Amino acid sequence: MLKHLLLPALLILTLAGCQQGPDRAALEQYASTAMPADTELADIYQRSCQACHSRGSTGAPLTGDEAAWEPRLEQGMDTLLSHVVDGFGGMPPYGLCMDCSASEFEHLIAFMSHYPEAP
Ligand code: HEC
Incomplete structure (x- = not known):
């Protein structure tokens, strides 16, 4: 009886895992080299x-x-x-970019919070 429940449960867990995007290693690999496409933004980043x-x-x-x-x-x-500008937890004020504009921060946040689609 229990066996019949276990297999579907495992399958669901596996599938749910896939939908959560890249695994930890892929994520760390991406984070270690990722750069914004815009060169000015890349410079700030x-x-x-x-x-x-x-x-x-x-x-x-x-x-x-x-x-x-x-x-x-x-x-x-x-x-x-406001968290970036004032500093937040372990992050220093302005994330160390003293002359960044709000719009530049916004673009940086959009870049940093996004994982690119698989090609
Ligand atoms: C010295 C390290 C450091 C630098 C440099 C830094 N950050 Fe952070 N940042 C952090 C840490 C640590 C957190 C998490 C703080 C927490 O949750 O306690 C964080 C969190 C954030 C958050 C989330 C704040 C929230 O409300 O949850 C944003 C947005 C952010 N950083 C943007 C930036 C941007 C943009 C830059 C570059 C201009 C930057 N950070 C540079 C360390 C840094």
């Missing part, structure tokens, strides 16, 4: 955000880790922007 958001050990949500970003995005862009 490389200078300011990448040091923390490209590796898991800093406590920062990883670039491309949509599951980690989702609850943060739910706060709304205004809150996210």
